[in-house]
Amino acid sequence: MIIPTAWIVLAAVAIALVYVCAGVRVVRPTSRGLVERFGKYRRVAEPGFHWIVPVAERLFLVNVTEVMVNAERQEIITSDKLNARVDAQVYFKVKNDEDSLKSSQYNVFDYKMQMVSLARTTLRNIIGTLTLKSANSERGKINTALQQTLREETQHWGIEIVRAFDRAQKWVFAICHGVQILAAAGLVSARRVTAYENCRWEIEAAGATYVSDEQAVQDGRMVTGQTWQSHPEFYREVMACLAE
Numbered sequence: 001m002i003i004p005t006a007w008i009v010l011a012a013v014a015i016a017l018v019y020v021c022a023g024v025r026v027v028r029p030t031s032r033g034l035v036e037r038f039g040k041y042r043r044v045a046e047p048g049f050h051w052i053v054p055v056a057e058r059l060f061l062v063n064v065t066e067v068m069v070n071a072e073r074q075e076i077i078t079s080d081k082l083n084a085r086v087d088a089q090v091y092f093k094v095k096n097d098e099d100s101l102k103s104s105q106y107n108v109f110d111y112k113m114q115m116v117s118l119a120r121t122t123l124r125n126i127i128g129t130l131t132l133k134s135a136n137s138e139r140g141k142i143n144t145a146l147q148q149t150l151r152e153e154t155q156h157w158g159i160e161i162v163r164a165f166d167r168a169q170k171w172v173f174a175i176c177h178g179v180q181i182l183a184a185a186g187l188v189s190a191r192r193v194t195a196y197e198n199c200r201w202e203i204e205a206a207g208a209t210y211v212s213d214e215q216a217v218q219d220g221r222m223v224t225g226q227t228w229q230s231h232p233e234f235y236r237e238v239m240a241c242l243a244e
Helices: 005-022 098-106 111-127 132-137 139-153 176-184 197-205 228-242
Strands: 024-027 031-037 040-045 048-051 057-063 067-077 083-094 159-166 172-175 216-219 222-225
Touching: 005 024, 024 031, 024 057, 031 098, 040 098, 057 098, 067 111, 083 098, 083 111, 083 132, 083 139, 111 139, 139 159, 172 176, 172 228, 176 197, 176 222, 216 228, 222 228
Parallel strands: 172 222
Antiparallel strands: 024 048, 031 040, 031 057, 067 083, 083 159, 216 222
16 A cells, blocks of 8 residues: 555654654743753753753753752750750752852752751751850851851852751740740740749749849840739830840
């Protein structure tokens, strides 16, 4: 049976269309692409329409927007042999120049996972040299040291550290019997706190110093108050802290 020439032409056109369509790629503005041919780097694909050679070439997308990773909470032993519970957030992005894009893919395996591990290790090294009181009161120094170390260690990853901070820097406020919750959670050790007089033994048993002659006490990023009669002094401290 002889196949008509028209059918041969149509089949050839269909195959050509499939071949062309198989190589069509679109890169969004939030990404850049790395094109490899037979496993070897060839070029960067900027945002827009691109065509790669099917089978021979592959396009790998790299996100260049800001990314946040959580360094999960961990217990760190401070220099005075007390436990500090710390977690952190790191914001970073892959720089969009060619060398940085290549470094993020070829110099490090899974940079997000590596960033989490590096942040946790760095926090242990920093806070391990501090007392618990210093770790709670010198958050600015800790965050600066954390960012500096991350920038130094990731300079060959093609990554820009936007900001990093340990999330334990959040303010904690408690008044009257509320300090009992903080004591049970182990958060008042080595701190000066105040509360309702009947809570004194629990506070001291948790390793804190009970302050009886002040209506409101600030120690690091924790503010405590004695009773409802302490509201003026307590909320004056709270508003001052939130205004920082």
